[in-house]
Structure formats: C-alpha cells, structure tokens
Amino acid sequence: MKLIYRLIIRLSAVLLPILALWAAIFYYAMVEEINDETDDSLEDYAVMIIRRVLTGNELPSSGDRTNNTYSVELLPEGTDTPLQISFRDEKVYIPEKRETEPARVVTIIFADAQHRKYKIEVSTPTFERIDLLQSVLLHIIALYIILTLTIITVTAVIFHYSMRPLYALLKWLDNYHPGKGVDDLPANSNIPEFKKLTKAAHDTIERAEQYMERQKQFIGNASHELQTPLAILSTRIEWIIDNTQLTEEQFAELSKMRQSLHRLVKLNRTLLLLSKIDNGQFPEKKAVDLVEIIENEVEIYKDIYADCGISCTTTLPTRYIVEMNESLATTMVTNLIKNAFVHSELGSNVGITIEKGLLTISNDGEEQLDGTRLFDRFYTSGKKESTGLGLALVKSIATRYGFEIKYAFCNKRHQFSVKMSK
Amino acid sequence: MKLLIIEDDSSLREIMLRALKGEGYVVETASTFFEAEDKIAGYSYDCIMLDIMLPDGNGLRLLEHIKSLGKEDRVIIISARDSLDDKIEGLNLGADDYLPKPFYMAELSARIKSVLRRGTASVNNIMKAGNISLDITSRRTTIDNKEVPLLKKEFDILLYFMQRPNHIVDKAILAEAVWGDHIDMADNFQFIYAQIKNLRKKLADAGADTNIKAVYGFGYKFTDNEK
Incomplete structure (x- = not known):
C-alpha cells in the first residue's frame, strides 16, 4: 500500500473516534446548557407568580405572550410536604392548542406568612427546545464530517507536496540500471x-x-x-x-x-x-540478416551431427534484419543452436523458428531445467562437458541489445526464445 | 630465413626460440622495447614476431618505427589482448598477421610460413607437399598434375595439414580450425573421422605419396612419404 494511503487510513482511524467523542461531548454540553436555560426561565416565571400570590396581586392571564401555563393550588392544612422545588419532563395538555405536548414542568411548594402551603406548577412546552437540539445535532454532524474530510485532504495534499523530493528520488532509483552509469540526481531538497x-x-x-x-x-x-x-x-x-x-x-x-x-x-x-x-567494446552495428546466419550454422551442425541422426526443422522468413554487431549476432545464434544440438539425444529433433520478432530454438528433452539459473555464468546441467558460459554469453548479448531472452519447457521440449522487437 | 622474437616473457620466448630453431630458422630474440629497437636498427629480419604488450612501451609504436624505417621485414603481432581495435590498428600500421595468445606453436609456424610465402611469391599462391599441390585462391587440388575433386571441408582439412607437416595435429584443434567455433564438446568427433576417411581414400586413389597418420586418442600427423 502506498505510504499516502496508509497515512490517510491511520489518520482516519485516530481522527474519527476522537472527533466523534468531541462532537458527543459538545452535544451533551449544549443540551445541558439549554435545559438549564429553560429551567431558569421557568423558575423566574414561577417566582414572579409566587410573588403575586403572596402580595395578593392579580395573577397573569393564561393568554399572555409566553407559552407557559401554570396552576396554583392551596394545599389542605396539615400536609407535611416539605418546601421544595423540583423539575420534570412530562406530556402536558395545552388547552389553547387542544393537544398534549412534551413539556418541562417545575413544581414548587411554598408557604405564606400564615404558614399555608401552596403548590405551584408551571409548565412550558419543549418543542422549541427539541427543535433547537435537533438543529444543534445536525450542525455538529455536518461539522464533524466536514472537519474530518478537510483535515484528511489537507494532510494528504501537504504530505504529497512535502514528499516530492522522496518521489523524485524513488523515480531516479527506478531509472537506474546496474552497469549503465548513474543519471543526474533529482533536484535536491533543503530538508536535511x-x-x-x-x-x-x-x-x-x-x-x-x-x-x-x-x-x-x-x-x-x-x-x-x-x-x-x-x-x-x-x-x-x-x-x-x-x-x-x-x-x-x-x-x-x-x-x-x-x-x-x-x-x-x-x-x-x-x-x-x-x-x-x-564493457560495450562492440560498438559498431550494421544490418544483419539473422536468417542467413541461422542457415549457415544449421548447415554446419547438420554436417557435424550427421551421424547422430538429429533432424532439424526450420520455419524462417526469407530475411530477418536486425541492427546489431555482426560477430555478436553470430555468437548469439551459434550458441543457441549449438546448445540445442549438444543437448539432443540420438535421433531427436531441433526446431528453429522466427515469427513476429521472436526467435525460438527448441529441442526434445526429458525434464525441465532450472530457468532461474540457466543463464548464470558457470551453471551447467551437469550432463555434458561444457564451460557453462554459452548461455551466459547469449544473455549478455541479448541484454546489450535490449532483447528479452526466455526459457520454457512445454510438450517435452526445451524452448529458448529471444524477443527482438517490441 | 632469419626471425626475430620480441616477447617479454622469458619462458614463452625460450620455447618459441627452441621450436622455431627446430624448424630450421635462424632466430634471435629481444625482451624489451629498447632491445628490439636496437636489433631492428642494426639488422634485417625476414619475419618479426611482435608482442604488443612490452614492459617499456607499446609494440604498436615499435611497428610504426619499423615501417618508418622503410624496412621490408614481415611482422606478425602476438597479443594477449584479443581485441579487435588492436588487430585493426596493427594491420593498418602494416602488420602482416595478428595472432592472439594463447596460440599453438604449429599455428605460429603455419602463419610464419604463410607470411614468408606471401613475401617471396605474392602471385603464386600454391602449397606443395609430396606430389600434392593446392591452389589456395582457386581451391583446386592436383596430384601429379591430375585434378582431384575435393569437397569444401576436405580441402580445408588438407590445407590445414599441409601447413603443418610433421606436426601432430590435435583433432579438437583441427575441428575448431575447419568448422570454426562450433565445436565445443570433446565427445563427438565422429564427423572428423568420416571426413578424414573420405579424404584419405581420395588421396590414396589419386596416388598421393603423402600419408595422414592417426595418432591414437589424440589426432593426426601429416607426413610426406618421401622423407
């Protein structure tokens, strides 16, 4: 996974719960504050009515500008309810609206100078408070999402921007091929x-x-x-x-x-x-006809291996021209063909084809060879006496000209192929 | 025929000296650039074997020096650096042949003969041994002035033998010389036996007074029956 994605995931893993916790705390603090505010105004209203009751003033009519409703009740003598103030939430029937609504209710037991106890209940509908809380909740959620996205995006952009020297360095490393010399270093950064x-x-x-x-x-x-x-x-x-x-x-x-x-x-x-x-000491190149080289080589090998009954089938175009050093072209082809003939049993077959820029040389074989080590210097299959350098030489030449060389084993045949064109 | 060997390695110098003396040449040696320059200034040689890696100078400069003196001496460059550049530069500077190390003595002596022959009779490119004569340019073989048709490889083998009379020729080296760098394995010489058998038969049928003797397990020796 790319560093930047990993960073985003980790950042999200940490930020999401922390921001969520923060949002939750904020929300509950808001709720608390709003409830407090409601209770305070209820209390103020109740105190105003108590004052009027005690001074014997006229009580406010229930149609005044507040949504509050209240009731004052004289408790019978001898009630030992203590003087108290209590808040609760309940459904209250509101006569003006003719329906029940959730409301906040405060109940106060108070006594006048004659020690008569009264109970006053003031209620205020809470739909406004609920609306307010809902809107606060929505805003907090929106804020949470926007904040999280913004932090992550900004981090990603800044990270990418700051890491440019690293990416330049990585690209430079990708472009480096052993033995081909070192390119100029990417523009240096000031960061130590x-x-x-x-x-x-x-x-x-x-x-x-x-x-x-x-x-x-x-x-x-x-x-x-x-x-x-x-x-x-x-x-x-x-x-x-x-x-x-x-x-x-x-x-x-x-x-x-x-x-x-x-x-x-x-x-x-x-x-x-x-x-x-x-060391690149074969700089001179010319147009070389591989078909001509192959035909000459096959002629010679047929001659040499005539007694072994090795047959050779070729499927070649009339010409196949490549731009390379002539002696290296010959060395490459010779080694591949020699390899096929040398490792062929009596009476087996060697096949050579050129098709779509792919030179394939195949011969009968019993078991697959170790394709990863086949082109190493001094690797020999151990059967015949050989220097173990032939295929290393082929590989070296192929690499020099950007050809791709591969070994495969299919249908009980060893196949060496050189891909010469893209 | 007088030869000069310019070679800094004493062991190689000594064996070359011994072998070439054995072939009947008058041979002198030099081990350094300085010594060689001295000898070349004082004497004339038919053929100079020049090692181009000398401790006190590049042999190619010595070659330039020889040519600048206007000498007719033939030069064969002997080099441990089997590099095309050296070869091209050497031949451009007027060397007659280029022999990379390591070489076989028989190879060197064949090259010397070939270089000397070019010197004496440049038009006449004919090799003779006993009653056989080979025309190298037209690739024709005649025995007692009667033409013998030889296949391409048979001709090459015979030529190789005739350049090295009385030397034992290793079959692996013969195969390499005639078939080029295609022979890698020591276990398949069947094709050489077949070729030699055919060649012997053709030579015998035409009444050649030479002999290709098999040296068991090793190779062949071409001899002139008259000797």
Missing part, C-alpha cells in the same frame, strides 16, 4: 532528512557501480594475464609431443593435459569475450 537520504542512495549506487567496474576490470585483466602462461603451457606440451620419443602412456597423459588446457583456453577466451561485451 531528504538530503541525507539522497546522498546515501547516491553513494550506495556509486559504490555499487565502482565495485562492478572493478569486478569487470578484474575479470578482464585476469583473463588477459592468463593468456601468456596459457600460451607457454600449450607450446611446451606441443614441443614435447612433437620432438621427444614418448611411450604410449606418456603420450596419452600429455594429450589429456593438452585437452584440459584447450578447455581452459576456450574458457578464458569466453570470459574475455563476456567482459568485452559487458
């Missing part, structure tokens, strides 16, 4: 954390590049340095074979030595070639 991160990424990649460069140089130099001792060894063995009287045993030993040496020479030569390809 990003500065540090950018520098760390840059340093790491530069170090990796240096190691790779050094490793390439090492392989190249080592292979070069090996050439002279190899030349000495082979010429000396050759001299002994040509110029000395040898027993058959000695001769056999020497020829085995020479064969091993020959393998070593080939190995070294291939390593040199690999290191040259990786």
Whole structure:
C-alpha cells in the first residue's frame, strides 16, 4: 500500500473516534446548557407568580405572550410536604392548542406568612427546545464530517507536496540500471532528512557501480594475464609431443593435459569475450540478416551431427534484419543452436523458428531445467562437458541489445526464445 | 630465413626460440622495447614476431618505427589482448598477421610460413607437399598434375595439414580450425573421422605419396612419404 494511503487510513482511524467523542461531548454540553436555560426561565416565571400570590396581586392571564401555563393550588392544612422545588419532563395538555405536548414542568411548594402551603406548577412546552437540539445535532454532524474530510485532504495534499523530493528520488532509483552509469540526481531538497537520504542512495549506487567496474576490470585483466602462461603451457606440451620419443602412456597423459588446457583456453577466451561485451567494446552495428546466419550454422551442425541422426526443422522468413554487431549476432545464434544440438539425444529433433520478432530454438528433452539459473555464468546441467558460459554469453548479448531472452519447457521440449522487437 | 622474437616473457620466448630453431630458422630474440629497437636498427629480419604488450612501451609504436624505417621485414603481432581495435590498428600500421595468445606453436609456424610465402611469391599462391599441390585462391587440388575433386571441408582439412607437416595435429584443434567455433564438446568427433576417411581414400586413389597418420586418442600427423 502506498505510504499516502496508509497515512490517510491511520489518520482516519485516530481522527474519527476522537472527533466523534468531541462532537458527543459538545452535544451533551449544549443540551445541558439549554435545559438549564429553560429551567431558569421557568423558575423566574414561577417566582414572579409566587410573588403575586403572596402580595395578593392579580395573577397573569393564561393568554399572555409566553407559552407557559401554570396552576396554583392551596394545599389542605396539615400536609407535611416539605418546601421544595423540583423539575420534570412530562406530556402536558395545552388547552389553547387542544393537544398534549412534551413539556418541562417545575413544581414548587411554598408557604405564606400564615404558614399555608401552596403548590405551584408551571409548565412550558419543549418543542422549541427539541427543535433547537435537533438543529444543534445536525450542525455538529455536518461539522464533524466536514472537519474530518478537510483535515484528511489537507494532510494528504501537504504530505504529497512535502514528499516530492522522496518521489523524485524513488523515480531516479527506478531509472537506474546496474552497469549503465548513474543519471543526474533529482533536484535536491533543503530538508536535511531528504538530503541525507539522497546522498546515501547516491553513494550506495556509486559504490555499487565502482565495485562492478572493478569486478569487470578484474575479470578482464585476469583473463588477459592468463593468456601468456596459457600460451607457454600449450607450446611446451606441443614441443614435447612433437620432438621427444614418448611411450604410449606418456603420450596419452600429455594429450589429456593438452585437452584440459584447450578447455581452459576456450574458457578464458569466453570470459574475455563476456567482459568485452559487458564493457560495450562492440560498438559498431550494421544490418544483419539473422536468417542467413541461422542457415549457415544449421548447415554446419547438420554436417557435424550427421551421424547422430538429429533432424532439424526450420520455419524462417526469407530475411530477418536486425541492427546489431555482426560477430555478436553470430555468437548469439551459434550458441543457441549449438546448445540445442549438444543437448539432443540420438535421433531427436531441433526446431528453429522466427515469427513476429521472436526467435525460438527448441529441442526434445526429458525434464525441465532450472530457468532461474540457466543463464548464470558457470551453471551447467551437469550432463555434458561444457564451460557453462554459452548461455551466459547469449544473455549478455541479448541484454546489450535490449532483447528479452526466455526459457520454457512445454510438450517435452526445451524452448529458448529471444524477443527482438517490441 | 632469419626471425626475430620480441616477447617479454622469458619462458614463452625460450620455447618459441627452441621450436622455431627446430624448424630450421635462424632466430634471435629481444625482451624489451629498447632491445628490439636496437636489433631492428642494426639488422634485417625476414619475419618479426611482435608482442604488443612490452614492459617499456607499446609494440604498436615499435611497428610504426619499423615501417618508418622503410624496412621490408614481415611482422606478425602476438597479443594477449584479443581485441579487435588492436588487430585493426596493427594491420593498418602494416602488420602482416595478428595472432592472439594463447596460440599453438604449429599455428605460429603455419602463419610464419604463410607470411614468408606471401613475401617471396605474392602471385603464386600454391602449397606443395609430396606430389600434392593446392591452389589456395582457386581451391583446386592436383596430384601429379591430375585434378582431384575435393569437397569444401576436405580441402580445408588438407590445407590445414599441409601447413603443418610433421606436426601432430590435435583433432579438437583441427575441428575448431575447419568448422570454426562450433565445436565445443570433446565427445563427438565422429564427423572428423568420416571426413578424414573420405579424404584419405581420395588421396590414396589419386596416388598421393603423402600419408595422414592417426595418432591414437589424440589426432593426426601429416607426413610426406618421401622423407
């Protein structure tokens, strides 16, 4: 999940309950305040009536401008109800409206100078209060939603804006391909954390590049340095074979030595070639006809493997032109075809096709090979004597020209395909 | 025929010296740029084997120097750097051949012969051994002046043998020389046996006085029966 989404989710997880709690507290505080206000006005009204009762003034008619209704009742003598004031909510019949309405009622027991007790009840309908509370609730909910959305949106926008250097750095890292050199760094930020991160990424990649460069140089130099001792060894063995009287045993030993040496020479030569390809030392390109190369190669292999009864079927267009170095094109094709022939059993079949920019070379096989390691240097399937560099070479060349090389095993056939056009 | 070996590695220098002396050449050696420059200034050689990686200078500069002196000496560049650039530069500077290390002595001696032959008779591109003669340009084979039809690969094999008479030729190296870089595995030489068998039969039928001897488990040796 992208960082920004995660941030929004986490922010929401924290903000939603906190804001909801805040809204609830706010709402109950409002309710409390409104009830208080109602009770205060009821009390004031009741006090006004009590005052009139006690002073013997005329009581207000029930049709005055307030919605209040009241009743004053003289309690019988000897009632031991204590003097008190109490509030309650109940349904009250309102004669003017001829219906019952929810109302707030205050009951006060009071006594006059003669110790006669009165009970006064004043009620005020609460529909206005309920309306008010409903409207408060609606506003709080609206505020809650708008506030939450605003906070999250603003955070997301600010986050995205502030993280631009990070995204630039990530893009730069995506564009980096090992061994292809380092692009210019994205425009630097003033934020110390990003500065540090950018520098760390840059340093790491530069170090990796240096190691790779050094490793390439090492392989190249080592292979070069090996050439002279190899030349000495082979010429000396050759001299002994040509110029000395040898027993058959000695001769056999020497020829085995020479064969091993020959393998070593080939190995070294291939390593040199690999290191040259990786160093881009084959810059010259021209239009190469792959079909022509394939046909020549197939001719030679048919010749070589004639006795093994390996058949070869090709489905090729008349021409297939690619822009690449001629000797690398030949090396790539040769290695793939050689691979197919070498790993074919007696009497099996090798197939070569070019279709829609896809060169496929297939041969019969028993079981699937390890596709992930097949193109590694020095990986061999262990069956035949080989350097284990052929396919690594093919891969190296393919990568150089942006071709995609794949291995698949289907219908009991190994298939190597090189995708040459998009 | 007088040769000069310019090579800084003493062991390689010594074995080259020994082998080329064995072939009947007069051979001198130089181990540094300076020494080589000295010898080239003082003497003339038919062919110079030049290692281009010398401790005190680039052999290619030495080649330029040889050419600037207007000398006719043939030059074969020997290099551990099997790089196309060096090869092109070397040949452009007037080298006659380019041999990457490691090489086989038989290969070097064949190249020397070929370079020297070009020097003496540039028009005449004919190889002879016993009563066989090969016309390299027109790829025709004649035995006792009678033409023998050989297939392409048979001709290549015979040419390879004739450039290396009396040397034991490794079948793997022969295969590589004739079929190019297509031979990788040591376990399939059936096709060489077949080719050699056919070639021998054709040569014998035409009355050739040469012999391709099998050296068990190793390869072949081409010999001139007269010797």
